[in-house]
Amino acid sequence: MQVNVQRVAGVQTTVYPILIAISVGHLLNDSMQAVIPALFPILETSMNLSYTQIGWIAFTLNMTSSVMQPVVGFFTDRTPSPYFLPLGMASSLLGMIGLAFAPHFFFVLLSVLFVGFGSAIFHPEGSRVVYFAAGTRRGFAQSIYQVGGNTGNALAPLFTALIFVPFGQKGAVWFTMIAALGIVLLFRVSRWYSLRLKEYGTMQKQGKSGKSGVKNHRNIMFALTLLIFVVFARSWYSAGISNYYQFYLMKHYHVPIQEAQVYLFVFMIAGAIGTFVGGPLADRFGKRNLMLFSTLGTAPFSLMLPYLPLVWVLPVVFLAGFILSLSFSTFVVYAQELLPGNVGMASGLIVGLAFGMGALGAVVLGKIADLYNLNILMILCSFLPLFGALTWWLPKEKSSASQ
Structure with a gap:
């Protein structure tokens, strides 16, 4: 049966309309996630929040989605559920309504839970749609999908400057229309996905022989653990920049809130560009090489970013975001090849659990900022990408894929 999954995902032609549609759905889903960090400067002022409380909001969002993603993926690997896609978007819609009218900190946390659940429900099934539609261009297809999510996240600074500064937290109401659009779009994708499942059978049946590599179980677990640890480190760095660098710019360089959003946007949009470029590079030069x-x-x-004069910050922030995100989709594809019979769970472990561990980083980093200062925080964060050297010990693709 493992031959079938290779035939389904490897021999068929790439279905570009579905890849573009699920990428747009990913953009809409992650745009609503981006609303939450976009609200941080507003909530800090209106609710008088500490950096630690801001960290707890980020923790609630990311831990909800990160812990739930592999759980949802494990379930849907055995019982694929195409209509989880619009269901996840509906959960995020409820979260947007709650955020717009949240009267205090704990109601914000409750609203964020709905957004986190929506993301956890969406991502594993979204990754499986990409797996079906990818054809032979696995890295490129994953890049198309992930660039939608990265672009959605990159919009957070623009949301702050253009929506939440003039309208306050009630500006979140506008995002209910984005959620409604997403529900319609993903319902159509779900119909295509449902037909594919009927045609080729469930991923459970296709992937049962994915366990044929049990004899190399220790190698798989070592590679997967190392992979998650490296992603964990890069997630902490992203959490430091995404959640706190705007405050560092305002306090260290004395730039206004709107200008601080420009630097953050450049970092995040560079990440979206890097994600798109990285997939084809991984297909050509090898996944492990690109991750390293x-x-x-x-x-x-x-390492140089905390010490730069303001005039050099913008190009360095762009390069850091671009290079860091070249491997974003590659981590997911590599994990899927380690666990070929558990595509949803593999995606959940990387996109959800490992990347979502930036949530824990947000709390720890926020505590560091409160106890010491933002300058110390940025210096500590600057060392985290050095953990990328551990990627050298990952098995090369032929070894991992054969397992």
Whole structure:
């Protein structure tokens, strides 16, 4: 039966309309996630929040989605559920309504839970749609999918400057329309996905022989653990920049809130560009090679960033975001090849659990900022990409894929 899954995902032609549709759905889903960090400067002022409380909001969002993603993926690997896609978007819609009218900190946390659940429900099934539609261009297809999510996240600074500064937290109401659009779009994708499942059978049946590599179980677990640890480190760095660098710019360089969003937007949009470029590079030069270059190659720029004059910050922030994100989709594809019979769970472990561990980083980093200062925080964060050197010990693709 493992031959079938290779035939389904490897021999068929790439279905570009579905890849573009699920990428747009990913953009809409992650745009609503981006609303939450976009609200941080507003909530800090209106609710008088500490950096630690801001960290707890980020923790609630990311831990909800990160812990739940592999759980949802494990379930849907055995019982694929195409209509989880619009269901996840509906959960995020409820979260947007709650955020718009949240009267205090704990109601914000409750609203964020709905957004986190929506993301956890969406991502595993979204990754499986990409797996079906990818054809032979696995890295490129994953890049198309992930660039939608990265672009959605990159919009957070623009949301702050253009929506939440003038309208306050009630500006979140506008995002209910984005959620409604997403529900319609993903319902159509779900119909295509449902037909594919009927045609080829469930992923459970296709992937049962994915356990044929049990004899190399220790190698698989070592590679997967190392992979998650490296992603964990890069997630902490991203959490430091995404959640706190705007405050560092305002306090260290004395730039206004709107201008601080420009620097953050450049970092995040560079990440979206890097994600798109990285997939084809991984297909050509090898996944492990790209992961090593991407993570370790970010270190020179991250290490110099806290010491730069303001005029050099923008180009260095762009290069750091671009290089760091070259391997974003590659981590997911590599994990899927380690666990070929558990595509949803593999995606959940990387996109959800490992990347979502930035949530824990947000709390720890927020506590560091409260106990010491933002300058110490940025210096500590600058060393995190050095953990990319561990990627050297990952098995090469032929070894991992054969397992």
